[in-house]
Amino acid sequence: MADLFEMGTVRASERGADLEILGPGNVGKTDVVFEVLGFDAEVVVQAAREFDRVEAKRPAEDREKDTDTVRIRRDIALATAAVTGWSNVQMKGKDAEFTPELWAEMAADPNYRFLVRQVVAFGGNLGSFFPKASTD
16 A cells, blocks of 8 residues: 655655766766755755845846846756765766765856756656656
């Protein structure tokens, strides 16, 4: 018998899931895996609230004229909160151990924007956190 309590979207989001990272351009699939919380997870919800709270204090005319920048900064805030680990990551030929600080630094770097976009697409898709339906 299925326990509906265990099926809640917040519970699934907080368990997280593995995101297989795709490289930019023609690189395609890599062996890099990010551990990502869903955007219903409390830590990600809190990051969104904090970003929105700070952003609301900016003058409206500033927010309106740089909406793309605001969206990118919000994506970075959510992705930074959502990634809890990684495997098979190397930087400059050496294994890179995950730390929230290193990930935050990478997420803010335009060279790694492709990672932020993948985390946002994956973390914001509730289907990423549930088993795939059987076709049998």
